[in-house]
Amino acid sequence: MPISINTARGRYLVSVATPLDNAGDAILLTLALERADGVERVALRCRIASGLAGAAQADELAARLAGWIERDFEAVREAALKTIRSERRLHEFTFDAANPGPF
Numbered sequence: 001m002p003i004s005i006n007t008a009r010g011r012y013l014v015s016v017a018t019p020l021d022n023a024g025d026a027i028l029l030t031l032a033l034e035r036a037d038g039v040e041r042v043a044l045r046c047r048i049a050s051g052l053a054g055a056a057q058a059d060e061l062a063a064r065l066a067g068w069i070e071r072d073f074e075a076v077r078e079a080a081l082k083t084i085r086s087e088r089r090l091h092e093f094t095f096d097a098a099n100p101g102p103f
Contacts, residue, residue: 016029026048045093048103068102
């Protein structure tokens with residue numbers, strides 16, 4: 001279920017784009033950010049240390065990340081777009097003990 005966030009660029013919907021992927025000591029979560037009017041869609045990946053994610057489901061993790069994305073929207077959006085354009089891959093944000101972010 002998409003989560004609505006308000007940004008300086010308008011309302012965006014944050015949704016889970018792929019199922020959770022277990023990467024050993026971390027969980028990978030791919031999120032899609034789509035402007036409510038459909039003009040822009042950006043995807044990004046979050047690597048969340050298993051200790052921080054616990055037993056949370058994808059929608060619960062997305063809800064926690066939505067507040068972080070909303071707060072730092074311009075930086076998140078620019079990093080995701082830059083990586084997609086220049087490297088042709090999804091930007092990966094890492095959340096662990098050193099950088100817990102919203103966890």
